[in-house]
Structures are given as structure tokens and as C-alpha cells.
Amino acid sequence: MEAIEDIDSGKEPAEWKRFNSKELGISSSMIAKPAKIVLNGLRSKGFEVYLVGGCVRDLILKRTPKDFDIITTAELKEVRRTFSRCEIVGRRFPICHVHVDDEVVEVSSFHTSGIRPGRDLGLSFEKPVDCDEEDHFRWRNCLRRDFTINGLMFDPYSKLIYDYMGGVDDIRKAKVQTIGCASFSFIEDCARILRAIRIAARLGFRFGRETALSIKNLSSSVLRLDRGRLLMEMNYMLAYGSAEASLRLLWKFGLLEILLPIQAAYFVRHGFRRRDKRSNLLLSLFSNLDKLVAPDRPCHSSLWVTILAFHNALSDQPRDPLVVAAFSLGVHNGGDLSEALSIAKRISAQHNGSFHELDSRDLSLAALKEEVVELATSVQRALTTMTDEYFVSRAMSNYPKAPYSDLVFIPLALYLKACNVCQCVRMGKEKGFVAKKGNKIDYELLASGSLQEVRHVFARVVFDTIYPLNIGEDDT
Numbered sequence: 265m266e267a268i269e270d271i272d273s274g275k276e277p278a279e280w281k282r283f284n285s286k287e288l289g290i291s292s293s294m295i296a297k298p299a300k301i302v303l304n305g306l307r308s309k310g311f312e313v314y315l316v317g318g319c320v321r322d323l324i325l326k327r328t329p330k331d332f333d334i335i336t337t338a339e340l341k342e343v344r345r346t347f348s349r350c351e352i353v354g355r356r357f358p359i360c361h362v363h364v365d366d367e368v369v370e371v372s373s374f375h376t377s378g379i380r381p382g383r384d385l386g387l388s389f390e391k392p393v394d395c396d397e398e399d400h401f402r403w404r405n406c407l408r409r410d411f412t413i414n415g416l417m418f419d420p421y422s423k424l425i426y427d428y429m430g431g432v433d434d435i436r437k438a439k440v441q442t443i444g445c446a447s448f449s450f451i452e453d454c455a456r457i458l459r460a461i462r463i464a465a466r467l468g469f470r471f472g473r474e475t476a477l478s479i480k481n482l483s484s485s486v487l488r489l490d491r492g493r494l495l496m497e498m499n500y501m502l503a504y505g506s507a508e509a510s511l512r513l514l515w516k517f518g519l520l521e522i523l524l525p526i527q528a529a530y531f532v533r534h535g536f537r538r539r540d541k542r543s544n545l546l547l548s549l550f551s552n553l554d555k556l557v558a559p560d561r562p563c564h565s566s567l568w569v570t571i572l573a574f575h576n577a578l579s580d581q582p583r584d585p586l587v588v589a590a591f592s593l594g595v596h597n598g599g600d601l602s603e604a605l606s607i608a609k610r611i612s613a614q615h616n617g618s619f620h621e622l623d624s625r626d627l628s629l630a631a632l633k634e635e636v637v638e639l640a641t642s643v644q645r646a647l648t649t650m651t652d653e654y655f656v657s658r659a660m661s662n663y664p665k666a667p668y669s670d671l672v673f674i675p676l677a678l679y680l681k682a683c684n685v686c687q688c689v690r691m692g693k694e695k696g697f698v699a700k701k702g703n704k705i706d707y708e709l710l711a712s713g714s715l716q717e718v719r720h721v722f723a724r725v726v727f728d729t730i731y732p733l734n735i736g737e738d739d740t
């Protein structure tokens with residue numbers, strides 16, 4: 265992930281190739297059942313169907329795809345007629361959402377993807393040699409995709425993978441690079457900058473040189489995105505198992521001070537360099553979160569927002585490790601501080617002494633309780649600060665070379681949900697709240713934002729970060 269090498273492919277795509285899916289280790293059993301139902305439904309009507317984009321990349325890498333995207337020769341209205349639970353969504357880039365049980369499968373059409381506004385790369389590149397009419401049809405669609413590793417098409421019936429952009433070679437080289445000129449690609453759609461970071465973080469890939477330079481030079485353009493899109497992209501980065509790597513890349517390429525200025529200021533204060541290999545408490549918290557979630561088992565956004573606020577509160581006012589332990593236990597059990605303090609006082613394990621945010625002191629039981637409540641109040645204050653444009657804009661004010669950003673992408677509903685995670689410690693034991701028993705995580709509840717599940721995972725993340733060696737499963 266560290267190295268930036270290999271000049272991007274520039275204006276000429278690699279010689280196209282056709283692979284047998286078995287040659288790349290892909291079998292039909294790896295395709296999720298909802299996607300198979302949609303593929304078979306369209307195929308039975310006589311339409312051509314392909315899996316496209318990131319799911320093909322992930323199948324080659326033996327990873328579980330976040331979702332399976334399909335493209336077909338059917339028009340969208342024909343897709344809608346094929347499935348009873350299907351609607352066309354999107355105005356600029358219309359696609360179909362096909363509902364299969366509780367899943368949604370996205371289906372695009374060659375007919376609509378071929379008339380999208382923007383650059384026509386087909387005019388910039390020469391038609392590949394030995395390319396018949398069907399290949400040319402597929403090739404032109406692949407030209408409109410973002411990165412070479414996403415420019416793959418898989419026909420599960422002929423068991424062929426079409427690679428017109430050199431995507432398989434870049435997968436083998438663990439490299440993310442745009443299709444065509446990187447600066448043009450990012451100017452055309454600045455959301456691709458965040459997608460590049462997300463993909464590289466999740467896969468541990470590096471960037472081609474031109475792609476890396478363009479990300480740095482055009483980083484501020486992401487401010488053009490609406491707040492909802494920014495939240496979606498940040499959630500993809502922080503909730504799906506690659507949060508630590510994402511934060512490192514955002515910092516390395518000058519995006520953290522734009523998207524999360526408060527966290528960027530923390531990095532600067534503690535002398536964290538752009539290419540720093542060291543860790544810190546913020547990165548360690550998200551590293552432990554990454555151990556518990558995955559692309560097919562994400563958490564609700566309220567969890568990572570609460571972790572950011574918790575860290576900010578602890579950074580502003582270091583606390584005794586037992587205060588942090590009792591606080592996390594109090595969150596877990598719904599504000600029963602008597603129980604939380606009793607368990608915390610019995611902790612004999614060694615805490616991680618490398619964090620600036622921990623300040624060991626000898627505290628009485630009364631003082632310990634007081635500081636636990638103070639920490640909860642500080643987390644509430646940090647959440648308010650993170651969602652106030654004035655405070656966000658002042659975060660990097662001591663660093664005149666930093667770009668100005670007053671960006672707040674956390675909406676009111678998410679702010680209130682995050683507040684609810686820790687307020688029980690401040691307000692007292694919640695009537696009727698039942699703490700989760702055992703360590704097993706219900707990922708469906710976690711993704712939906714279940715308070716019990718979010719509190720459980722938050723407590724585990726905090727506790728395991730401060731006390732890396734488990735003190736016993738029953739304590740959390």
C-alpha cells in the first residue's frame with residue numbers, strides 16, 4: 265500500500281484478453297443466490313447478462329463481494345417487466361433495483377450506460393484488434409468505468425471473463441489506476457477519489473503514479489459532493505472492515521484534513537507523518553473495529569461516529585485506564601455504574617501504556633465514578649463539536665498550510681443516534697435496557713443500528729484497545 269510506482273497506462277488500454285473463469289479460480293457457487301436468480305431470470309428471456317465491476321474483481325481475489333452488479337442487453341423497462349419487485353431508480357444514471365427476498369440486486373443496461381453524459385473515451389482510444397461487434401459493445405461500456413480492476417465483465421454461462429482494460433494484470437500487481445487519464449477521470453467524477461481510497465484500503469493495493477498524483481492534486485474537489493454522498497463514502501471506508509487503512513490513506517493523500525479536520529489536527533499535534541508506519545490510539549480503535557466487521561458484515565454508522573467522538577474526548581483530556589474501562593462497561597450495560605465500577609476495580613491486566621491519552625493515577629471509588637461521568641459528558645461535547653461548522657473550521661486553524669474545511673456531513677438523525685450510545689453513563693441506568701450476553705455479534709442488528717448491539721461492539725472495541733489481552737469473556 266505504501267509504494268507509489270508504475271506510471272499509469274495513459275491513453276492506450278492494455279491489449280484485451282479473454283479468460284476462462286476456472287482459470288482464475290471462479291465457480292458459479294461463489295455467486296450469491298439473489299444475483300443468480302436475477303441472472304437466470306433475464307437469461308431465460310433471451311437477454312445477455314454479465315456480472316461487472318468490483319464483484320468480478322473480488323471473486324478473482326477470493327473475497328466476498330459487497331454486492332453483485334449486473335449489466336444486460338435488456339432495456340430497463342424490460343428488466344422491470346421481468347421481475348415483480350423491481351423499480352427504476354436514478355435520473356442521471358438510471359438503473360434497476362431488483363428485490364429478491366431481503367436483498368437488492370442492481371441491474372444496469374447497455375442501452376442506458378452507453379448514453380451517459382461526459383467524455384466519450386471511445387473517441388480517445390483505438391478499437392482493440394480482433395474485436396468483433398459484441399466485443400466492441402462490451403469494450404465501450406468498460407471504457408466508462410472508473411478503474412482498470414473494475415473494468416471486467418463475467419459471463420457466468422459461457423464462463424468467460426472479458427478484460428479490455430488490463431484489469432487482471434493490475435489485480436495481480438495489486439495496483440489501482442484509472443481507465444484513461446487520471447486527472448480527467450477525477451474531474452469528471454470527484455467521488456472516484458474516495459472510491460480509489462476505499463478500494464486501495466480494503467484490498468491493500470497501491471496506486472499507479474499518475475493516479476496517486478491526481479488524488480493529491482484534486483483532493484479538495486471532493487467538497488463538491490453533497491453531504492449524503494460524503495457520508496455514504498465515509499461509511500464504506502469506516503464500517504466495512506478497512507477503517508484503519510482508510511484513515512491512513514486519507515491522511516497520506518491530504519484528504520483527512522478536508523473530511524475530518526478534528527482527527528487530522530490530532531495527527532499533526534502528535535507528529536504523525538504522512539507515510540508514518542506507527543500507530544496511535546485513534547488508529548488502534550479502528551483496527552480493533554476492523555477485526556469485528558467485514559464487507560458482508562458492516563456496522564451501523566452510529567458506531568464509528570461514536571468512536572470518533574470518544575477518541576476526541578480522550579485526546580482533549582487524558583484519563584486513567586480504569587476510567588476508560590468503567591466507561592466502556594457502563595455503556596455496555598446501559599448505565600449501571602455500580603456494576604461497571606465493581607468490574608473495573610477488579611481489573612489486574614496491564615493496559616497499553618503507549619497511548620498519550622491514558623494517564624494512570626490512583627483514584628478512589630468516588631473519584632473514579634466522577635471521572636467516568638465526566639468522560640461521558642466529554643463524549644457528548646465532542647459529538648456536538650464534530651457537527652458544528654464553526655468548531656470544525658477551527659480544528660486546523662493553527663496550521664496555516666492546511667486547506668480550509670468546515671465540512672459537516674453527519675446529519676442530525678445520525679448525531680442523535682450516536683448521542684444515545686453513551687448518554688446512559690451520564691443519565692444513569694436505563695429502565696428496561698438489557699445488556700447483551702456473550703461475545704457473539706448479531707450482524708443484522710449491528711447493521712440496522714440496534715442500540716444493544718452497537719453498545720456491545722463499542723465496549724468491546726474500547727476495552728480491547730486499552731487492555732489488549734482479554735481479561736475474561738464475561739467482563740464484556
